[in-house]
Structures are given as C-alpha cells and as structure tokens.
Amino acid sequence: MEYQPSNNSSWVWRRICRVKQIIAAGYVDGVLDVQHTGYTPAGCYEWLKGAGVTVQWxxxxxxxxxxxxxxxxxxxxxxxxxxxxxxxxxxxxxxxxxxxxxxxxxxxxxxxxxxxxxxxxxxxxxxxxxxxxxxxxxxxxxxxxxxxxxxxxxxxxxxxxxxxxxxxxxxxxxxxxxxxxxxxxxxxxxxxxxxxxxxxxxxx
Known part of the structure; x- marks a missing residue:
C-alpha cells in the first residue's frame, strides 16, 4: 500500500496507483470500512463512484x-x-x-x-x-x-x-x-x- 510509482512510470501505471491510494484510504484494520464485509469489486466500484444524482433522461x-x-x-x-x-x-x-x-x-x-x-x-x-x-x-x-x-x-x-x-x-x-x-x-x-x-x- 505504501508503494509509489517512479516519475518515469507510464501514465497508465500512475493512474492505477492513484486509484490504489484512494482504495487504501478506505481500509480500516484490513477491512474496507464502507462495506464492513471486506473487499468486493462491485462494492469497491460503488464506493469509488460515490453518490450520484439520477438525471431525467x-x-x-x-x-x-x-x-x-x-x-x-x-x-x-x-x-x-x-x-x-x-x-x-x-x-x-x-x-x-x-x-x-x-x-x-x-x-x-x-x-x-x-x-x-x-x-x-x-x-x-x-x-x-x-x-x-x-x-x-x-x-x-x-x-x-x-x-x-x-x-x-x-x-x-x-x-x-x-x-x-x-x-x-x-x-x-x-x-x-x-x-x-x-x-x-x-x-x-x-x-x-x-x-x-x-x-x-x-x-x-
């Protein structure tokens, strides 16, 4: 979780690591705090996406x-x-x-x-x-x-x-x-x- 990409890393890898840091901030004692059940791809995606507003269209x-x-x-x-x-x-x-x-x-x-x-x-x-x-x-x-x-x-x-x-x-x-x-x-x-x-x- 402490890993940081070097300056000469590719743009894609830096973006992946940035998302990793966002996810890491949601963990408390090894558990993704927003779910209380540990990590699942769907739950993590919903957490990253945040609360959105349903548009009329x-x-x-x-x-x-x-x-x-x-x-x-x-x-x-x-x-x-x-x-x-x-x-x-x-x-x-x-x-x-x-x-x-x-x-x-x-x-x-x-x-x-x-x-x-x-x-x-x-x-x-x-x-x-x-x-x-x-x-x-x-x-x-x-x-x-x-x-x-x-x-x-x-x-x-x-x-x-x-x-x-x-x-x-x-x-x-x-x-x-x-x-x-x-x-x-x-x-x-x-x-x-x-x-x-x-x-x-x-x-x-």
Missing part, C-alpha cells in the same frame, strides 16, 4: 428496448456533446452556419432536433409526452433515441455526401429497427394490451 436512454448504437447517440445528445455548427465555430473552423437538413440559417442543437422542418416531419414526435404502460413508455423512448440517431446520421450524410433521405423513409427505418428488437423478445412477457399497442404501431 436516464430511463429514456438506458432502457432495454433501445438499440445500443442509439443509446450512445442519445447519451451524447443528453450531454450536449454532439458537434453542431455552433460548437465547431468555437474551434475556429470556417463553416457555413446553415442547417444541413432544412437549409435555413440555424446552427444549434435545439434547431437540428426540434426546430428543423425536416426533423419535425413526424421523426421527432416520439421524444416527448410518453404515456401508457411501462413497456409502452420504454418502447416510445427507444423510438425517440432512434430518431435522434437517424436525424444526426442524415445531418452528417447531407453535410458530407450531399445525400438526404426523405423523412418518411427515415421514420420507416426507425420503426423497423425497434420492431426487430421487440420481436426478439418472448411474447409471454407481453400483456394483451401491450401486444395490441405494439401491433397498432407496426412494431409487432
């Missing part, structure tokens, strides 16, 4: 119905980490401030996903006002995350390849992807009401 992004690649994009969106024009301009890049989806002069994330006429053509309507059973809310959130993914993908296609898919086709792709995820589930876990709802949404 957590259940929308991290639920079982969301396609993994959509989850990652939704996570970036929730953190405001997508490189929209206004962010790129901060880096000093010489770019056009127009929206690559509708062609109007708007460059912020709110416009791309909620104000743009392209996105508003029934693509982004799933992202708000989720209602229904737990399953229905989860599936609606999944479609919302799919909409974020595909709107961003179309924005990049328009910028890089000058190709833009019509909104109706994008909506069909989203439904197809979420429907595939739904159909992989065991129908025994679905109530009659949920089955009927999924069928009306062309997801089952």
């Amino acid at each position: 957590f259940r929308a992004v991290w639920n079982d119905w969301v396609v993994p690649k959509h989850q990652f994009m939704g996570w970036l969106f929730a953190h405001g980490a997508l490189r929209i024009n206004d962010k790129l301009l901060l880096y000093g890049l010489d770019i056009d401030d127009k929206c690559y989806l509708c062609g109007k002069a708007a460059k912020c994330m709110d416009h791309v996903f909620f104000g743009c006429s392209y996105s508003k053509q029934h693509i982004m309507e799933w992202c708000v006002d989720r209602q229904g059973s737990k399953l229905q809310k989860g599936v609606q959130a999944a479609v919302g995350m799919g909409a974020i993914y595909h709107v961003w993908h179309q924005r990049n296609c328009s910028e890089n390849d000058c190709v833009l898919m019509v909104p109706k086709r994008v909506a069909e792709l989203i439904i197809a992807e979420i429907g595939l995820r739904v159909r992989r589930r065991d129908e025994k876990d679905l109530t009659i009401g949920d089955k009927d709802w999924l069928k009306t949404m062309n997801l089952l």
